[in-house]
Amino acid sequence: MNALRKYADAMQRLRCDKRGGRERPHKAVMLLSASLLAEADELNENRIEFNSRLLEIFGSIFPVASQQDDRKTPHNPFFYLKNDGFWHLHPKKGHAQALSHTRNIRGSGQLRETVAYASLDPDLYNLIRDPDARRELQAVLIQRYCHHASDAVWKVLEEEAQIETRKQKLLREEPGEYSTPQEKLRSTAFRRMIREIYDVRCAACGVRFFFEDIDLIDAAHLIPFSESRDDRPQNGIALCKNHHWLMDKNIMVPGPGRGKDYKHPIWHVHRQLDDRYEEHKAVLKWNRRKVIPPTETRYSPCREGLEWRMDRLREVEKASS
Numbered sequence: 001m002n003a004l005r006k007y008a009d010a011m012q013r014l015r016c017d018k019r020g021g022r023e024r025p026h027k028a029v030m031l032l033s034a035s036l037l038a039e040a041d042e043l044n045e046n047r048i049e050f051n052s053r054l055l056e057i058f059g060s061i062f063p064v065a066s067q068q069d070d071r072k073t074p075h076n077p078f079f080y081l082k083n084d085g086f087w088h089l090h091p092k093k094g095h096a097q098a099l100s101h102t103r104n105i106r107g108s109g110q111l112r113e114t115v116a117y118a119s120l121d122p123d124l125y126n127l128i129r130d131p132d133a134r135r136e137l138q139a140v141l142i143q144r145y146c147h148h149a150s151d152a153v154w155k156v157l158e159e160e161a162q163i164e165t166r167k168q169k170l171l172r173e174e175p176g177e178y179s180t181p182q183e184k185l186r187s188t189a190f191r192r193m194i195r196e197i198y199d200v201r202c203a204a205c206g207v208r209f210f211f212e213d214i215d216l217i218d219a220a221h222l223i224p225f226s227e228s229r230d231d232r233p234q235n236g237i238a239l240c241k242n243h244h245w246l247m248d249k250n251i252m253v254p255g256p257g258r259g260k261d262y263k264h265p266i267w268h269v270h271r272q273l274d275d276r277y278e279e280h281k282a283v284l285k286w287n288r289r290k291v292i293p294p295t296e297t298r299y300s301p302c303r304e305g306l307e308w309r310m311d312r313l314r315e316v317e318k319a320s321s
């Protein structure tokens, strides 16, 4: 039996949780999500991590593929796919024993704590990186577990591929005209890219929080897209909800470091804030603190973006003085 037949067969027989004769789609959605990572060229190693990138894709497919009382619990399929023979969990350092004794997973926290990544059988890994084989496996999964909404699922897969492709182009800083995708695809690609390059961490306070598929981090433009039409990574910054709001209201903005050092930006807080007032202290404590950089310095905030934000701050300071 050739490998494609073998794994198409395995996809037909996933050991799924059942509800009134209906098989739950969770495992199929997880496998479709992994296949999209391969499609976007983001699976250059046989290593599928339970990270925000995977969760975002899962979160796009799941609402379309699910029915009735299906709950969005991506940690379940990520963990229980290990029982289907081709999906292998690899423990985090120091957690091998804990993982080998884990029969049931309690939630995403436990999964993140114990599992470093999942890998596929090498043959299956090669198949999902091949466009034709991948398409065939996707078709099996959709037909078998999402047949009630197959057109809608295919549509999401197509959109997801467009989003990931655009994101990759922006990250590689490919020159030339980018076709203008629909607004929703464009903004989603930007959002995902910025969150990833900052490792889902606020560039002001450093907060990083995950619970199930919830976190606190937004992607913001330095110069708003409406004005700049600029989705480059250097025109973005990852911020928690509070710091995003404070930047948008020009209360604290990223700007140059000491001696006009645009390579090492710091936070600048509105001059009229006064540390004698208790309620100003929560914001003042970030004044002159460094902007937490992205994981790769080439994506650091651009000078024009920092200048634009500083100009806004100076305007509001002038207006309120």
Ligand SMILES: [Zn+2]
Pocket: 202, 203, 204, 205, 206, 207, 239, 240, 241, 242, 243
């Ligand atoms: Zn923050």
